[in-house]
Amino acid sequence: MNTLQPQTKRSAVKASPRPSAGPNALSRPANLVVNSFFLLYSACCILPLLLVVAVSFSSERDIIIDGYTFWPSNFSLDAYVFLFKDWQQIVRSFGISVLITVGGTALSLLMMALYAYPISRTDFPHRRFFSFFMFFTMLFNGGLVPWYLVYTQLLDMKNSLWALVIPLLVSAFFVLILRTFFETTVPVPLLEAAKIDGASELRIFAQIVLPLSMPVLATVALFQMLNYWNDWFLSLVFITGSKNVNLQFLMYKTMLDIQFLTTNIQAAQGMSQGGGIMNLPTETVRMAMAVLGIGPIVFAYPFFQRFFVKGLTVGAVKG
Structure with missing residues (x-):
């Protein structure tokens, strides 16, 4: 009996099946x-x-x-010393950029989701009209001058932080993406069951639709964060002083000032007499501005990455 035990163990080991590769596995x-x-x-x-x-x-x-x-x-560190000579303005503009990015993204995501959810419901009678209304804004707009007059004369948002938030609040492309996701991913029987149990439309939207739509919400939020953080045009158009400008416009203005000082003959001669033109960083300060501009937003993607991975598995397993 003792002599047969090792053979039995070896045969059991040989008989154990190896883990087979999946149907989608790649070769070496x-x-x-x-x-x-x-x-x-x-x-x-x-x-x-x-x-x-x-x-x-x-x-x-x-x-x-x-x-x-x-x-x-x-x-x-000459480039960073040059930039932080006016450190109070940089800190203020940095805070404005963070405030506009975080607050604008949250408000934008909420408004676009509230618009996209009703037009994704087949029982909403006016879904075609409101879908076409949103799609129409992707093809036509009123032009730059009427757009400027609406925000400055009608809404009176000039030199206010709202002028940096409202124009980027709703994107028709992202609304249609959210609508398509709500239509194809959120199960209609689940919504009907919640309605039978007495849940209101607002409760269905907040407790069922939004938790099931985290992948697309995270995707839209990431792109909106990039839009708000990288925007400098709104500060150029609506902000006249330096009080409410964001970081991107401040960096853009600094780069234009450096370019003027290095290309203008009279300014270059005046600075060269004092020795300032030789100590003025031009190339390095541009790179330092890029580092300051992209630094915070780089850390946003790891926060959203888990939602992207979750989104890849949505609908992969049917219960």
Whole structure:
């Protein structure tokens, strides 16, 4: 009996089936090609960002002589010192950008979802009219001058923070995306069951539709955050002073000032007599502005990534 036990164990081990690969599993060569492609693609996205950061910490003299390098020859903070000479304005503009981005994105997402949900319901009698009304705004608009007059004369939003929020509040493209997601993903029998149980439309929307729609809500929220954070045109049009400008417009204005000082002959001669034109960072300060501009928004994607992964599995398993 003792001599048969090892053989029995070995035969049991041999008889145990190996985990079989799934029907969508890739072969080793295909897996290597796919991983290599994404490694190269990631490098193409990350290396330019690293170059921008490296140039921002380089000296202007090294950039003029040696060009752009991934490792600074002489580490320098001249670009950031130049930018933060007016640190109070930068801090204020940074706070305005954060406030506009967070508040505008939340309000925009709520309004677009409230508009998209009724037109996604087949029992809503006017869904075609309101869908066409939203789609029509994607094709035609009133023009720049009427648009400006509405916000400044009719709504009186000039030099106010609302002028940086309202124009980007609703996007027809995102409304149609939300409508399509509500139609195809949210189960209609679930909504009917909640209605039979006595739930109101607002409760169905808040407790059933929104939790089931987190992937598309996160996607729209991310794009709206990018729109609000990267916008500088609204500050250019509606803000006359420097009190309520956002960070992007402040960086844009600084870049224009530097370009004027370096290209204007009289200004360049006046600064060269005092030795200021030689110490004025131009290339490095542009990279430092890019670092300040993209720094906070880079950390937004990891927060939304889990919703994207969840969205890939929506509808994958049917109960």
